[in-house]
Amino acid sequence: MDEPKKQATHRLDVLGFFCPVPVAEAKQALSSMAKGSVLEVLASDPETLHDLPMMIERSPHEILDVQQYQGEFTFLIEVMKNDN
Numbered sequence: 140m141d142e143p144k145k146q147a148t149h150r151l152d153v154l155g156f157f158c159p160v161p162v163a164e165a166k167q168a169l170s171s172m173a174k175g176s177v178l179e180v181l182a183s184d185p186e187t188l189h190d191l192p193m194m195i196e197r198s199p200h201e202i203l204d205v206q207q208y209q210g211e212f213t214f215l216i217e218v219m220k221n222d223n
Contacts, residue, residue, distance in 0.1 A: 145203055147179035147215060148172075154211065158186045162194050165216070169200055172218045177203065180214040187212055 151168050153161040161182045168178055180191065188205070191214055195202050199220035206213040 145177050145215065145217060148176045150179045150181070152181045153187075154181050154183045156182070157184045158190060161187045162190045165191060165214075166194060166198075169198070169216065169218055170221075172221070174218050174221055176218045178214075178216045178218070180212075180216065182212045182214070183210060185212075187214070 149168065149172060151164055153164050156164075161180065161184055165178065165180050172178060180187075182191070188207075192202055192205075195216060201217045201219055203215040203217050204213075205215075
């Protein structure tokens, strides 16, 4: 049986913004969130499909899910450790 999908506790809407704004905003949001929180990032810049996972790889956080629908991308990122 699959583990229940974690629900977003925070949402970051960067639809219409282009690199580097989505990644910079996500990084800033994650740094202020408590461990165990889940950030949902809504983006429309195709570069985020590459740039956001690359940024997360260099952080303690984890991407739980990535959805793509009609040119919009939704990332679910769990905070594994607070950077502060």
